[in-house]
Amino acid sequence: MKFLTTVAAAALILGSANAALAARAYIGTYTADPAEPRSGNNNHGEGIYLVNIDDATGAPSNPKLVAKTLSPSWVVLSADHKFLYAVNEVASYGNKSGSITAYAVDQASGALKQLNVVDSGGSIPCYVSIHPSGKFLLTANYTGGSYSVTRIKADGSLGETTDVVKPGGPMSVYNAADRPKGMFASMEPHGSRGHMILSDPSGQYVLGADAGRDQIFVWKLDTGSGKLTEVSVTKSLPGAAPRHFAFSPDGKTLYQQQEQDSRLTVYGFANGKLTPKGASISTLPVGFEGSNTTSELLIDKAGKHLYGANRNHDSIATMAVGADGSVKLMANTHTEGTIPRSLTIDPSGKFLYSLNQSASNVTTFRLGADGVPKFTGKFMGLGSPAVMVFLP
Numbered sequence: 001m002k003f004l005t006t007v008a009a010a011a012l013i014l015g016s017a018n019a020a021l022a023a024r025a026y027i028g029t030y031t032a033d034p035a036e037p038r039s040g041n042n043n044h045g046e047g048i049y050l051v052n053i054d055d056a057t058g059a060p061s062n063p064k065l066v067a068k069t070l071s072p073s074w075v076v077l078s079a080d081h082k083f084l085y086a087v088n089e090v091a092s093y094g095n096k097s098g099s100i101t102a103y104a105v106d107q108a109s110g111a112l113k114q115l116n117v118v119d120s121g122g123s124i125p126c127y128v129s130i131h132p133s134g135k136f137l138l139t140a141n142y143t144g145g146s147y148s149v150t151r152i153k154a155d156g157s158l159g160e161t162t163d164v165v166k167p168g169g170p171m172s173v174y175n176a177a178d179r180p181k182g183m184f185a186s187m188e189p190h191g192s193r194g195h196m197i198l199s200d201p202s203g204q205y206v207l208g209a210d211a212g213r214d215q216i217f218v219w220k221l222d223t224g225s226g227k228l229t230e231v232s233v234t235k236s237l238p239g240a241a242p243r244h245f246a247f248s249p250d251g252k253t254l255y256q257q258q259e260q261d262s263r264l265t266v267y268g269f270a271n272g273k274l275t276p277k278g279a280s281i282s283t284l285p286v287g288f289e290g291s292n293t294t295s296e297l298l299i300d301k302a303g304k305h306l307y308g309a310n311r312n313h314d315s316i317a318t319m320a321v322g323a324d325g326s327v328k329l330m331a332n333t334h335t336e337g338t339i340p341r342s343l344t345i346d347p348s349g350k351f352l353y354s355l356n357q358s359a360s361n362v363t364t365f366r367l368g369a370d371g372v373p374k375f376t377g378k379f380m381g382l383g384s385p386a387v388m389v390f391l392p
Contacts, residue, residue, distance in 0.1 A: 196209045
């Protein structure tokens with residue numbers, strides 16, 4: 001596998017283009033994989049792009065390719081914005097694994113300089129986050145069914161893999177009892193599907209959602225050795241497939257979105273353990289029938305609204321959070337595109353973006369006082385967008 005970096009001239013071009021802008025953002029895309037000839041049929045991106053953000057309309061524009069790399073479907077910036085880390089969602093790196101790539105960020109221009117590429121600890125890595133200590137990168141490997149810890153060096157490059165957790169136990173199926181009517185999924189048993197790994201707001205714990213074995217893991221990370229120690233395991237309804245989750249600002253409540261039954265479950269979180277709070281709720285309109293899977297889940301800074309992405313129904317579910325942490329579905333807003341891979345809220349909290357993978361566009365919504373997104377009429381065409389992060 002060959003990973004290409006941007007040309008040196010990009011810094012000058014991007015710097016002049018962005019000089020007067022209020023904000024910029026990186027967008028990771030799905031790309032064709034030389035090891036998978038058919039991948040180019042659905043994956044039309046080329047890597048990581050830098051876009052301009054209009055401060056009045058919130059609309060992204062003028063995408064510039066700043067890193068030509070394979071399927072950077074999830075990216076994260078370091079706390080000081082000096083480094084960016086991306087998964088390469090492939091299974092062709094080394095011994096049928098995926099990879100993760102480290103970049104140095106030119107904060108004036110937004111240009112990226114590749115530092116190094118390392119094994120992700122499993123195939124098809126789909127999520128990456130940075131531990132609050134700043135010492136480790138945490139990666140969830142989807143078909144690899146594992147969660148890995150990689151040391152971050154002082155220069156921002158990636159060091160050795162310090163731990164790989166690969167859950168075992170009974171296999172599950174994608175066929176939850178509470179799935180929407182008309183939702184038909186595979187009955188074939190399958191193993192772990194690592195979908196997300198993230199620290200809780202306090203930094204004391206690390207959580208991983210396993211969409212294959214229908215489990216949520218809680219670990220503690222030793223910031224010296226880089227080893228994970230299991231604290232608890234919480235099982236969801238078989239076939240529900242816990243995917244992305246979000247914490248309340250105080251870290252006492254976890255909101256878990258389930259991919260295969262299109263529902264959200266609320267948990268109390270204390271001492272590394274999850275306790276269900278009430279029945280799960282649907283992210284779909286009352287009476288919906290047919291196939292749908294969820295993807296991203298966001299919570300606003302005030303902790304008053306949750307936003308969940310529905311794929312096939314192609315909507316943004318707006319959910320109100322009560323004073324007791326309970327959740328109620330308020331509205332479903334069309335994404336103005338197909339198969340939203342993820343959602344993003346800008347740093348001001350005024351705009352929400354839907355990255356519509358199959359439509360190959362990014363759509364912009366304004367968040368009003370009621371929290372419900374309203375489409376601004378702004379589209380930006382971009383091949384197979386997957387994730388978006390803002391560069392101050």
